[in-house]
Amino acid sequence: MQSFTAKHPWAVLAAGAVIQVLTGIPAAWGAFQQPVMEEYGFSEAQASEAFAVLIAAFGVGCLVGGFLQDRRGPRCAALWG
DSSP states (O other): OOOHHHHOHHHHHHHHHHHHHHHHTGGGHHHHHHHHHHHHTOOHHHHHHHHHHHHHHHHHHHHHHHHHHHHHOHHHHHHHO
């Protein structure tokens, strides 16, 4: 019996690409900050607060993902962490 990875290599590739894009969102904040400020009328301090919340949520997600990976394996961490 073949594994899921052997049967569906394109699905694995697509999932990996989505994970990489989601992981890169905090690094791209500089490109989004000015349009967000203009669209919503935020000051630079308010936009920076939004970025701080993003980084905090990302950090919590990394902790949860690491715990899930240790307990359940990388597939579970990729789906839920």
